[in-house]
Every structure is written in C-alpha cells, then in structure tokens.
Amino acid sequence: MARAGRRGRGNVTIEDVARMAGVSAMTVSRVINDEGNVRDTTRASVQEAIKRLNYSPNSAARSLAAGQSVHIGLLYANPSAAYLSQFLVGALEGTRRGGCHLVIEACESEGADEQAEATRRFLTTEVEGVVLPPPLSESQPILAELAAAGIPAVTVAMGRPREDALNVRIDDFAAAREMTDHLLALGHRQIGMIKGHPAHMASAERLRGFRAALAAHGLDPDAAPVEQGYFTFRSGLVAAERLLARPHRPTAIFAGNDDMAAAAIGVAHRHGLVVPDDLSVAGYDDTAPATTVWPELTTVRQPISAMAEAAVELLLVRLRMMRAGMRIQAAERVLAHELVIRESVAAPRRAARPRSAASGLYAPRAKA
Amino acid sequence: MARAGRRGRGNVTIEDVARMAGVSAMTVSRVINDEGNVRDTTRASVQEAIKRLNYSPNSAARSLAAGQSVHIGLLYANPSAAYLSQFLVGALEGTRRGGCHLVIEACESEGADEQAEATRRFLTTEVEGVVLPPPLSESQPILAELAAAGIPAVTVAMGRPREDALNVRIDDFAAAREMTDHLLALGHRQIGMIKGHPAHMASAERLRGFRAALAAHGLDPDAAPVEQGYFTFRSGLVAAERLLARPHRPTAIFAGNDDMAAAAIGVAHRHGLVVPDDLSVAGYDDTAPATTVWPELTTVRQPISAMAEAAVELLLVRLRMMRAGMRIQAAERVLAHELVIRESVAAPRRAARPRSAASGLYAPRAKA
DNA sequence: CTCGCGCCTGATAGCGCTATCATAACCCCG
DNA sequence: CGGGGTTATGATAGCGCTATCAGGCGCGAG
Numbered sequence: 001m002a003r004a005g006r007r008g009r010g011n012v013t014i015e016d017v018a019r020m021a022g023v024s025a026m027t028v029s030r031v032i033n034d035e036g037n038v039r040d041t042t043r044a045s046v047q048e049a050i051k052r053l054n055y056s057p058n059s060a061a062r063s064l065a066a067g068q069s070v071h072i073g074l075l076y077a078n079p080s081a082a083y084l085s086q087f088l089v090g091a092l093e094g095t096r097r098g099g100c101h102l103v104i105e106a107c108e109s110e111g112a113d114e115q116a117e118a119t120r121r122f123l124t125t126e127v128e129g130v131v132l133p134p135p136l137s138e139s140q141p142i143l144a145e146l147a148a149a150g151i152p153a154v155t156v157a158m159g160r161p162r163e164d165a166l167n168v169r170i171d172d173f174a175a176a177r178e179m180t181d182h183l184l185a186l187g188h189r190q191i192g193m194i195k196g197h198p199a200h201m202a203s204a205e206r207l208r209g210f211r212a213a214l215a216a217h218g219l220d221p222d223a224a225p226v227e228q229g230y231f232t233f234r235s236g237l238v239a240a241e242r243l244l245a246r247p248h249r250p251t252a253i254f255a256g257n258d259d260m261a262a263a264a265i266g267v268a269h270r271h272g273l274v275v276p277d278d279l280s281v282a283g284y285d286d287t288a289p290a291t292t293v294w295p296e297l298t299t300v301r302q303p304i305s306a307m308a309e310a311a312v313e314l315l316l317v318r319l320r321m322m323r324a325g326m327r328i329q330a331a332e333r334v335l336a337h338e339l340v341i342r343e344s345v346a347a348p349r350r351a352a353r354p355r356s357a358a359s360g361l362y363a364p365r366a367k368a
Numbered sequence: 369m370a371r372a373g374r375r376g377r378g379n380v381t382i383e384d385v386a387r388m389a390g391v392s393a394m395t396v397s398r399v400i401n402d403e404g405n406v407r408d409t410t411r412a413s414v415q416e417a418i419k420r421l422n423y424s425p426n427s428a429a430r431s432l433a434a435g436q437s438v439h440i441g442l443l444y445a446n447p448s449a450a451y452l453s454q455f456l457v458g459a460l461e462g463t464r465r466g467g468c469h470l471v472i473e474a475c476e477s478e479g480a481d482e483q484a485e486a487t488r489r490f491l492t493t494e495v496e497g498v499v500l501p502p503p504l505s506e507s508q509p510i511l512a513e514l515a516a517a518g519i520p521a522v523t524v525a526m527g528r529p530r531e532d533a534l535n536v537r538i539d540d541f542a543a544a545r546e547m548t549d550h551l552l553a554l555g556h557r558q559i560g561m562i563k564g565h566p567a568h569m570a571s572a573e574r575l576r577g578f579r580a581a582l583a584a585h586g587l588d589p590d591a592a593p594v595e596q597g598y599f600t601f602r603s604g605l606v607a608a609e610r611l612l613a614r615p616h617r618p619t620a621i622f623a624g625n626d627d628m629a630a631a632a633i634g635v636a637h638r639h640g641l642v643v644p645d646d647l648s649v650a651g652y653d654d655t656a657p658a659t660t661v662w663p664e665l666t667t668v669r670q671p672i673s674a675m676a677e678a679a680v681e682l683l684l685v686r687l688r689m690m691r692a693g694m695r696i697q698a699a700e701r702v703l704a705h706e707l708v709i710r711e712s713v714a715a716p717r718r719a720a721r722p723r724s725a726a727s728g729l730y731a732p733r734a735k736a
Numbered sequence: 737c738t739c740g741c742g743c744c745t746g747a748t749a750g751c752g753c754t755a756t757c758a759t760a761a762c763c764c765c766g
Numbered sequence: 767c768g769g770g771g772t773t774a775t776g777a778t779a780g781c782g783c784t785a786t787c788a789g790g791c792g793c794g795a796g
C-alpha cells in the first residue's frame with residue numbers, strides 16, 4: 001500500500017487538473033459540479049484534462065468544504081428479503097459513486113400514524129433525501145411527511161408518481177403484455193391472472209398489460225379469470241385454488257409476483273397437475289422463490305440493483321439542483337425489463353387449437 | 369434546516385471541546401482516537417466535555433486530514449437473500465458509525481481459483497479491510513489471498529478461526545443444545561437431525577450441541593438419526609424423506625437451518641403428517657422461510673445485523689491498531705442468540721395418527 | 737465614447753481534523 | 767541536584783475542495 005506521506009494514494013487533485021487545463025481550481029470545481037457560467041471552450045478543456053488524468057474528486061474534501069456531508073435515507077418495509085438485498089446492493093453502489101452515505105431504516109408498521117412517526121424519527125437523523133422502495137413508495141403518510149419537511153424523495157416502482165416527484169420504474173404494462181404474449185404464442189387461450197396488492201399501482205399496470213395482450217389477440221379481456229392476491233405466498237394459495245376451481249380451468253396462470261406464482265405451483269401439485277404440462281405458471285420479479293421452487297419459474301426480471309442505483313443518482317441530482325436554487329420538476333427513469341424463460345411455462349398439453357372458438361374460455365370478440 | 373453560513377449544522381467542533389476542557393484540539397484528537405500519551409486526568413476532563421457537548425467527530429474532516437478515507441469491503445456469495453439483507457443493514461450501520469464506506473461485491477463462484485481472482489479484483493478497489501459473511505468466511509482461497517495482500521479480514525460465523533484472526537459468531541454449540549433441550553423437555557425421545565453443509569464449521573458445532581443435549585438426558589447420541597443436508601431447501605427434502613423412512617420414525621426433526629426445516633415440513637405434509645401434532649420441526653437462523661411456511665417455525669435466532677455491525681467495528685479497531693503499528697492478536701466476539709418459539713414444535717402425540725392429505729396441505733388453522 | 741451591467745474567472749479563506757515537530761513537564765538515577 | 771531520557775501537550779501547517787467576493791472582459795444603452 002503506497003501511502004506516501006500524508007497524501008492519500010498517488011491521487012490527482014483538483015490542482016493538477018487546473019494546471020493541466022490552464023485554469024484555476026475554482027473553474028475545475030465549477031465544471032465538475034455542473035454549475036453554469038463557464039464558457040464552453042473552457043469547460044471542454046477542463047473535461048479533457050479530467051479524462052487525461054483520470055481524476056476523480058475526493059469526496060471527503062468535498063463534503064468538508066461544502067459543509068454538508070450528504071446522507072441519503074432508505075426507508076423500507078418488509079419487502080421480500082431478496083428484493084431488499086438486491087436493492088441495497090444497488091443503492092450502495094450509487095452512494096459510493098456519488099460520494100455520499102446511506103442510512104437505512106425499517107418501517108414495519110402499516111398504520112398511517114406509525115409510518116408518519118417513523119418518517120419523522122428518520123428525519124432527525126439528518127438525511128437530506130430519501131429513497132423509497134416499494135411498498136413504501138405508495139405510502140401517502142410517508143410522502144406527505146417528507147413533503148412537509150421539504151425533503152425530496154425518490155420513489156421506486158411507483159405506479160403513478162405525483163407532481164414534481166422523482167420516480168424510477170420499469171414499464172410494468174409492457175412487461176405484463178409481453179409475458180401474456182408469450183403465453184398466447186405458446187397456444188394458451190385460458191389464462192388466469194392473480195392480481196397483486198391493490199394498493200400497489202404497479203399491480204394495476206400489470207393487469208392492464210395482461211388485458212391489452214388478450215385484446216390484441218382478439219380475446220375478451222373482461223372474460224379472463226382474475227383473482228385478487230396480495231403479493232404473499234398465502235394469498236397466492238387462495239387465489240390459485242379459486243382459479244383452478246373454475247368451470248373452465250385455465251391452462252396457464254400469470255401471477256403478479258413470484259411468491260404467488262410459487263403458491264400456484266404448490267396448489268397445482270396438490271391437484272395432481274404437472275407443471276408445466278397441465279398448467280403453465282408465470283411469475284413476476286425474478287426473486288429468490290423463482291429459482292427455489294420446482295420447476296423454476298418463467299418470470300419477468302426487474303433490474304432491481306440498477307433501479308436502486310438510478311434512484312440514488314436521481315436524488316443526488318435533485319439535491320444539487322435544490323442547493324443551487326434551480327427550479328425543480330418531475331423526473332422519471334424507466335429501466336429495461338427482461339423476460340426470463342425457465343421451465344414453468346410450456347405449450348398446453350392438448351395440441352393448441354388456436355382458432356377454435358369452442359376451446360376457449362373467452363368468447364372471441366368482434367374485432368374493433 | 370438550519371444551515372448557517374458554511375457551517376454544517378450547528379455542530380460542535382473539536383475546538384469547542386478543547387476550549388471547554390481547557391486543552392488544545394490536538395489533545396482532544398488524541399483522546400477520541402484512543403492514542404496513548406495522555407494523562408488520565410486530562411483524558412477524563414476531555415471525555416467529560418465531549419459528553420457535555422454531545423460532540424461527535426466529523427468523519428469527512430477526519431478522513432481528509434488523515435489522508436485515507438477508509439473503505440471496508442464486503443464479499444458475499446449466494447447466502448440466503450434474507451440473511452444478506454439483514455447483514456447489510458448491520459454492516460451499514462457499523463460503517464456509518466465508524467465514518468467509513470462500505471464497498472460490496474458478489475463472488476458467486478465456488479471454485480478456488482475464481483474466488484482467489486475475485487478477491488484480487490476486489491483488492492484493486494482500495495479496500496483496507498474485508499468482512500466475510502458465511503459461507504465465504506470458510507473459504508481458504510479467499511482468506512489466503514487476503515493474508516497475502518496484508519488486508520485484515522473479519523469472518524462471521526466461522527466455526528474455527530485461525531491464528532490472529534478476527535471473528536464474530538454466536539455460540540452454535542449452546543444454541544443447538546438449548547433447542548434440543550427444548551424438544552426433550554416436551555417429551556420427544558426420537559429426535560432426528562438434518563446436518564448443515566459439511567464445509568461450514570458451524571454445522572459441526574450444531575451437531576455437537578445436539579448430541580451433547582441427548583447425552584445429558586441419558587440418551588445415546590450415536591443412536592440418534594442424523595442425515596446430511598447442504599443448507600438448501602432441496603437437500604432438506606431428501607434428508608427429511610430419509611429420516612421419515614426410518615423404522616423408528618422420529619417425532620421431531622431439528623434442521624440445521626430454516627430452509628431445510630421448511631423442506632421437512634413439506635415432506636411431512638406429503639406423508640400426511642400434521643405438524644406439530646405428528647411431527648415437530650425446529651429450524652435454525654430465523655430467516656424469512658421461518659415465517660413463510662405454515663406452521664411457522666420454532667427456530668434459533670441469530671442477531672445477524674448485530675453480528676455484521678460487530679464485525680465492522682472489530683475491523684475498524686484492527687485497522688487503527690495496524691496503522692498505529694501496535695501488535696495485533698486474535699479477537700473474537702460471541703453474540704447472544706435466542707430461541708424463538710413458534711408453532712412448529714409441540715409435545716409428541718402418544719400414538720402417531722396418519723392423516724389424509726385431503727385435510728389440507730396448507731389449510732391454515734383458524735387463527736386466534 | 738463612456739457608463740453600467742451582465743458573464744466568466746481567479747484569489748483568498750476557510751471547512752474540521754490530524755501529522756509533525758517543538759516544547760514543556762516529569763522522572764529516574766548516579 | 768543536574769543531566770539524559772522519557773512522557774504529555776501545544777503550535778503550526780496542511781489534507782482537497784468550495785463559498786465568497788473581487789475583478790476583468792465584452793457589449794448594448796445613453
């Protein structure tokens with residue numbers, strides 16, 4: 001470990017960059033902080049020097065000089081543990097790159113008052129911005145409390161962000177449509193859906209995508225069997241039982257998340273159905289249960305880490321804007337999702353009869 | 369947000385403390401860094417002032433002045449997601465309090481070469497110490513690579529730490545013995561154990577505790593049915609099947625972790641056994657599966673977050689010692705565990721009563 | 737042509753802490 | 767009781783960066 005003198009590692013400093021670009025350190029500082037009032041040519045030559053020297057600012061010095069060491073809060077509530085750990089990994093990468101700290105706190109309660117109080121307690125820890133992964137991203141008490149304190153928040157996977165809000169999400173509508181298309185392409189015509197938690201906006205988006213795909217294939221989306229779930233394994237059991245008890249048993253079930261999909265597989269097994277031969281099951285999220293169950297789940301992967309990192313980045317940009325007194329406005333980042341094809345989905349056992357009206361649960365609809 | 373001038377928040381600085389204690393800032397610095405060469409009376413008055421002013425050092429200034437911003441590495445490999453997220457929460461709290469940064473990295477491979485290489489790659493990121501949660505805490509290639517680079521490491525839940533090593537753990541022997549005692553006290557005499565992964569030293573400790581409890585109750589520990597598991601759900605299925613196929617079917621199964629215990633419950637249900645009436649099942653760790661399955665698991669809780677926090681703390685102390693050129697020696701922290709009594713364990717029923725599967729694999733009982 | 741008002745840039749002075757060295761206090765022994 | 771060696775404390779000078787303000791420059795209005 002070369003730790004020469006008091007100098008950190010052989011690090012390049014802002015002075016080195018300034019010298020190389022032929023400007024003052026202050027100008028370099030302005031460039032790296034994206035402040036206005038720097039001529040374009042100057043900015044360019046500074047950036048050139050930064051690149052050439054492979055300079056990266058010392059975050060300790062930065063927070064010391066700026067008189068504010070940035071702490072970003074992360075408030076979470078019993079999400080799936082798999083989701084949380086991936087989220088933390090991403091958030092941590094984001095804060096590391098942004099040179100700030102992450103303070104995390106649990107908020108287990110679902111009561112509005114408790115949530116508001118947890119938020120207030122959290123705010124006393126001097127966080128300057130908050131990241132809210134689901135399901136807290138939908139919590140009005142928390143959002144209200146943060147707004148009242150003037151602390152900016154980024155919501156993640158919030159279906160319907162508010163005015164001037166920050167949000168990171170995937171396109172749930174498109175993802176659900178793609179998965180449904182996948183099932184339809186394999187020949188399924190009787191597809192049941194287990195909806196997610198009603199308080200979670202993304203649930204509605206997924207249902208919308210499901211229905212849109214059906215409609216696009218000439219099926220009546222309103223005739224599709226849909227049962228309410230609440231993202232828990234147990235709610236999935238109940239919903240799957242109901243779906244399989246229907247007169248026209250679905251050949252495929254699309255669940256609003258992996259836990260409920262895993263439950264559907266369990267129910268299928270209990271009914272003596274072979275997955276995927278007798279029943280295809282598709283999940284959503286690609287979390288741990290997806291690969292724990294057998295057969296492994298075909299599901300939709302959300303780039304959870306990347307979303308968390310994007311959230312932190314968005315928040316840091318916002319904080320800088322606020323500090324500079326710039327006008328703020330809504331910002332949203334939509335990241336790419338991915339269909340993960342595993343073993344829980346296959347063509348229905350009886351040879352697909354795509355155009356036979358009688359085979360379908362859904363009455364074919366007159367093309368609009 | 370009172371952000372007066374450039375001053376952070378109305379923060380007390382080292383100068384304030386120095387003035388109050390009637391010494392120089394340098395002396396205060398010495399006290400808070402636990403350096404020698406400070407008279408006891410001086411130290412006391414400084415500490416008094418620190419407490420009175422509720423002073424806490426500014427970590428940004430600290431790392432800037434010290435010319436080294438501490439980065440602590442966390443290398444993990446596919447642990448249970450639940451374990452990892454709890455671990456991260458604790459580690460983060462530790463780094464926050466220690467005023468340092470956490471850099472985390474995954475090391476998925478189990479090959480020795482890949483692990484060594486991942487470690488080397490990790491070391492280029494300038495981490496000054498590494499925390500190793502299980503199962504990596506048992507990885508010789510990684511430990512060797514770190515030792516070669518002169519980077520101190522803290523292992524967590526390592527059964528048999530090396531010379532001059534740092535380790536944080538719970539007393540697996542005592543915990544397993546307590547759980548077994550609990551089963552024995554309820555009247556169980558035929559208790560089967562599913563061992564954990566053989567590469568994990570803690571597995572052996574848990575088995576030892578199990579046997580010690582049996583012996584203390586006058587039972588022959590070598591006659592107890594024991595099957596090998598590997599901490600995975602699937603390995604638990606196999607092991608549980610074997611235990612239940614034995615001529616003298618156990619009335620209780622103690623699994624080396626929660627995943628395998630959950631598997632044992634599944635197998636029991638398949639055999640038409642009611643848990644806990646016909647078969648008691650105990651787990652270990654108190655991770656997510658413990659409360660996901662029905663009935664919920666009686667298990668041993670490890671204070672995962674606290675262990676991670678302790679690991680970071682231990683590492684920071686070691687780093688400071690190294691920097692000060694002090695002699696280093698082994699250090700271990702043993703944290704308290706806790707028996708969590710839920711519904712999967714009860715007194716054995718006199719006559720094992722087989723039940724039909726139709727009574728409901730998952731059907732929850734009327735909950736009080 | 738000159739004044740004034742933008743825009744861009746740089747000099748200076750810290751942010752809170754610690755490394756370094758100098759100094760002061762002390763102690764042990766001959 | 768005075769020298770040589772400790773041990774305890776303090777003064778000073780930065781660590782790398784940014785806030786602040788003063789100045790320079792260009793350009794349109796008076």
